[in-house]
Amino acid sequence: MRIDANTSLCVDVDKEIKRQTKLLNEGKEVEPVTLNLEETGQAIVASSKGDDLDYRFTSEPNLPLLQxxxxxxxEAESKLNNSLEFEYYVRHYRMQPSDTIELVVRLF
Incomplete structure (x- = not known):
């Protein structure tokens, strides 16, 4: 799923989990596809990856290898706890991300 920069990652991931769960509950198969999220919030299939197993393992020719x-x-592992705290406050207390960042930075 391609996620718009103006939407919340958590919200989009939750929608995708619900979409796939619904398909599985209906006895349907979850196919590997690329989805575009419309302004209405509806996910539209942009392209299908089909049955090509090699699709997942093909490197992007325009990007250098990541080292x-x-x-x-x-360092990233040590900061992971702060990220989890951030998500907890946003989800559990429904805080605005900007307020949550300030709180997490002050606490940790």
């Missing part, structure tokens, strides 16, 4: 330094990975 991650061990130090960067460790």
């Amino acid at each position: 991650l330094e061990v130090a960067w990975i460790k």
Whole structure:
């Protein structure tokens, strides 16, 4: 699913989980597709990946290989707890992301 920069990632992921759950509950198969999210909030199939298993393993020719330094990975892992706290406050307390960022930064 291509996610619009103006929408919340969590909301879009939740919608996709619900969409796939509904398909499975109806006895349908979840096909690997690319979805576009319309302004109405409805997901429209933009393209199908079909049965081509190699599709998942094909590298993007316009992007260089990603090389991650061990130090960067460790730093990211140490910050992960803050990210989880951020998501918790947004979801559980329905706080605005901007307020949540300020709170998490002050607490941690």
